Amino acid sequence: MSEFFSLLFDTATPLGWSVVTLLKVLGFVVVLLVSLAFILLADRKIWAAVQMRKGPNVVGAFGLLQSFADFLKFAFKEVIIPAGTDKFIFIMAPFLSLVMAFIAWSVVPVAPGWVISDLNVGILYLLAISSLGVYGIILGGWASNSKYSFLGALRSTAQMVSYEVSIGFVIVTVLLLAGSMNLSEIVEAQAGGFWHWYGLAFSPITLVMLPMMVVFFISALAETNRPPFDLPEAESELVAGYQVEYSSTLYLLFMIGEYLNIVLMCSMVTILFLGGWHAPFDFAPFTWVPPVLWFSIKALFIFFLFAMVKAIVPRYRYDQLMRLGWKVFLPLSMGAVVLVSAWVVFAQGGA
């Protein structure tokens, strides 16, 4: 029996590799979905706390089961497909955005070796996948055959495409410092205490990298359509943007995809600027905590910031949003690329 198991989990054989990879994928999906339920709740609780409300507090102790109740409600409602829609694309769009959100996670390392696929071009893969996330939105908006949906989709897409550019340049600065596109190697390059993390390093280049972390954070808000850049779904103006015609499970898929992307962006900030799974101090009591816990703590802290921004910042106007993306962040991040490459060549001596 034990021989059978050792054969089944031996990654050298095709069968063992498939089994292990499948288990990894399953693990990621289950953990992500369950934690997503509580992250959603946390988002609403933080929002409520800032406005001095109680937030969801009826289902389960402290409302802990609220997300599951919401899930059941979504799942049991009727799927309404409006007349005149392109049925195939209408149903495909939410699936597309969910799948894109999930497969992006396949290159995210949450602890040493805890990654589904340790790609050499991991960060390019992430950029490519996140640029595909646009399709779920634009196709959903178009297929709904509604002017509101379509306008919301156009806004959303234009916004995401714009901020992708500055995100790309910010990522390039990190790549230059780490000298690798492999996410695990980027994290390894920041080993040894928080004074080695790219966002907080005790080094003159942090004068560039710290603002870049802020730029990345704000661009991530825009990229995931979070407030203050939630124009695509601005409830008071465009009803709910591209998803106005969606109901029940299809809407739920959009929602899960959106929150998965938000958590992904939080993990990206953690990996690129906050040293991924590394402990803030590289000595005893801190190194006892398992790496995956450090990763989660950091990512959740960034998510807390996301939630706080939602609660306290008023919505941007659309032209201001575009101005910020193209006229402020793009020149800033391009300048940072120049500065960082100069630093790498002249101060660190070699590329």
Place this chain on the structure above:
Amino acid sequence: MELAVLLPAIAFYVFAGAAIAFAFGVVAARNPVRSVLFLIMTFFSAAGLFVLLGAEFLAMILVMVYVGAVAVLFLFVVMMLDIDFVEMKQGFADYLPLGGLLAFVLTVELIVLGASWSISGKAEELRQAPITEGQDNLQAFSAVLYTDYAFFLEAAGLVLLVAMIGAIVLTNFHKKGVKRQNIPAQVARRAEDGVELVDVKPGQGI
């Protein structure tokens, strides 16, 4: 046959077949939006072929630039155009003879060319990209791109810059009489600039 040889071969035929099928879909689809979707799938299949060749960097760039940006703009334009499908199909019969003739001539030419084509024994070997052990795709690329081919790279960048400026000049015009937002002026504005306190005498007004 060995599995390591068989799998890439199967993958190649799957990707290549998919690319051709989707490319056919681009032309055959009635709805232009679906055409663009087929085009995107074609790009994807091509990216898959790049991965098979060991050029994962090119594959990622293809997905990022063409699928992520160019095709989105295609979709924007196609979705916003108001296309009358009935009218579009009307011309089909008129153009059929001429189009059919063109297609026939081109096919014959291709067949003649293909039949007279001879492949030298070394051709395949010469065309293979050398993949050095221990050096990834990206390093191999950048080692020549920014040294031997730096001039061509910069020239290409310059051409794109000119095209971009041209596009902006052609489409950008400032309407007269439109109030524009001046952010620095707004930020620099103080209470003293905007508020004037007037001491109004009772019964007199301002």
